[in-house]
Amino acid sequence: MNGFNGCNDIIEEDVKIFIGSIIHCTKPFVLEVIEDGFVIVEGKKIIVVNKNISQLENVKNQLNITSCKEIRLTKTQLLIPGLIDTHIHAPQYPNVGLGYDKPLLEWLEHYTYKLERKFRDQKLSKAVFNAVVKKTLSYGTTTATYFASLFGNSSLLLADAAIQHGQRAFVGKINMTKLAPDDYIETPQETVENTIKFINEVNFRGCDRVKPIITPRFAPSLEFETMEQLAEIARENNLNIQTHISENKEEIKLVKALFRSSSYASVYYQSGLLTPKTVLAHGVHLTDEELTLLAQTGSSISHCPDSNTCLKSGLCDVKRLVSNGIKVGLGTDVSGGPSPSIIQAMRSAIQTSIHISHSKEDYDPLTYCDVFYLATLGGAEALSLQNKIGNFEEGKDFDALIIDADVEDSAADYFVDCNCLELLQKFVFLADNRNIQQVYVSGKQVV
Numbered sequence: 001m002n003g004f005n006g007c008n009d010i011i012e013e014d015v016k017i018f019i020g021s022i023i024h025c026t027k028p029f030v031l032e033v034i035e036d037g038f039v040i041v042e043g044k045k046i047i048v049v050n051k052n053i054s055q056l057e058n059v060k061n062q063l064n065i066t067s068c069k070e071i072r073l074t075k076t077q078l079l080i081p082g083l084i085d086t087h088i089h090a091p092q093y094p095n096v097g098l099g100y101d102k103p104l105l106e107w108l109e110h111y112t113y114k115l116e117r118k119f120r121d122q123k124l125s126k127a128v129f130n131a132v133v134k135k136t137l138s139y140g141t142t143t144a145t146y147f148a149s150l151f152g153n154s155s156l157l158l159a160d161a162a163i164q165h166g167q168r169a170f171v172g173k174i175n176m177t178k179l180a181p182d183d184y185i186e187t188p189q190e191t192v193e194n195t196i197k198f199i200n201e202v203n204f205r206g207c208d209r210v211k212p213i214i215t216p217r218f219a220p221s222l223e224f225e226t227m228e229q230l231a232e233i234a235r236e237n238n239l240n241i242q243t244h245i246s247e248n249k250e251e252i253k254l255v256k257a258l259f260r261s262s263s264y265a266s267v268y269y270q271s272g273l274l275t276p277k278t279v280l281a282h283g284v285h286l287t288d289e290e291l292t293l294l295a296q297t298g299s300s301i302s303h304c305p306d307s308n309t310c311l312k313s314g315l316c317d318v319k320r321l322v323s324n325g326i327k328v329g330l331g332t333d334v335s336g337g338p339s340p341s342i343i344q345a346m347r348s349a350i351q352t353s354i355h356i357s358h359s360k361e362d363y364d365p366l367t368y369c370d371v372f373y374l375a376t377l378g379g380a381e382a383l384s385l386q387n388k389i390g391n392f393e394e395g396k397d398f399d400a401l402i403i404d405a406d407v408e409d410s411a412a413d414y415f416v417d418c419n420c421l422e423l424l425q426k427f428v429f430l431a432d433n434r435n436i437q438q439v440y441v442s443g444k445q446v447v
């Protein structure tokens with residue numbers, strides 16, 4: 001029987017069996033390598049994960065599977081969970097690769113707000129948002145956490161693009177009432193009303209994959225009372241929250257001055273914005289006290305290493321965040337970062353960590369296995385989606401990629417036989433969208 005779940009995704013009751021080498025994380029920073037196994041998917045759900053290919057026929061008989069599609073991986077292919085981008089600005093996509101001569105606050109004023117305010121235009125919004133969703137899917141981003149623009153109608157077009165192209169997404173209409181151009185701010189009342197309207201309209205689309213997210217841009221953009229109201233809306237509607245924190249030293253000074261506060265995190269804490277469903281981008285310069293506040297509230301950090309480098313914000317120490325009990329995922333932060341690829345974010349996270357290790361004793365930098373966790377299960381935990389996605393666990397939705405180290409015209413020329421971990425290592429250090437052969441979201445092939 002087929003059914004509809006509101007995004008016109010046919011909930012396929014058919015069965016797919018993926019046979020071959022599988023890598024995923026079973027818990028934080030713990031990889032499981034299955035050399036010759038299989039995953040059975042029924043509709044959108046994973047129903048079996050088995051490490052022994054010789055048991056395939058038995059399991060099929062036990063489950064009475066008479067018709068199914070078998071996908072047999074080659075020896076250069078791996079099945080891995082879909083990648084999760086915990087922080088990306090869709091309307092900034094036209095600026096990728098531009099404007100890295102200025103630090104954050106000047107960059108916002110000179111380049112970013114000027115571009116984003118053009119998204120009043122529905123035609124531009126539609127063209128750019130379709131391109132972003134298609135591009136990120138091609139790079140294996142099965143879940144994206146998007147900042148859209150200030151404009152509700154434009155932001156809805158981003159939700160529609162994710163619905164149409166099959167991506168899992170959080171989409172946030174930005175809240176901003178000050179310190180930006182006059183035609184790119186709302187009054188406090190407008191921003192609250194338009195947010196409620198936006199939430200209702202996204203929910204009305206009835207797509208389980210695509211959800212609204214509360215999106216105060218960052219503390220300097222809003223009055224304290226407006227942040228309190230937004231926190232209340234998130235609480236009433238059980239919504240995720242996203243914003244920026246402690247990215248740049250000038251920004252931190254500004255926040256302390258504007259709110260007469262001793263710390264950036266305490267502004268968010270006091271307004272009620274720090275929750276277990278809050279993801280904060282950057283967190284480069286957080287103090288120990290702020291880390292404690294984030295850990296106590298269960299809020300997470302989206303680590304955006306490319307952006308932190310290009311906007312010269314600083315080196316974010318992921319190991320310090322993790323050892324303080326903070327959940328961490330990876331973000332591209334387009335266009336603060338120039339690449340829409342989470343594979344690139346994995347590489348940059350390793351490089352940033354190596355740079356940090358040069359000035360610290362006994363510091364083990366992040367490995368390719370660590371960043372693979374951050375890009376998959378870590379991202380799911382950062383978004384409070386760990387019960388739904390992030391790895392291959394029976395009962396979870398099947399969001400997955402088939403990657404291949406041996407494709408024509410790829411950066412990874414393939415001359416040696418590689419074991420599974422070597423294939424993963426090549427993927428992290430060399431791959432791009434050419435190495436991503438198939439992309440599945442909720443059991444459905446979308447690339």
Ligand SMILES: Nc1nc2[nH]cnc2c(=O)[nH]1
Nearest residue numbers: 112217218244307333336
């Ligand atoms: N990187 C980045 N930081 C911000 N802080 C406030 N807005 C932004 C933005 O658009 N990008």
Ligand SMILES: [Zn+2]
Nearest residue numbers: 244281333336
């Ligand atoms: Zn950002």
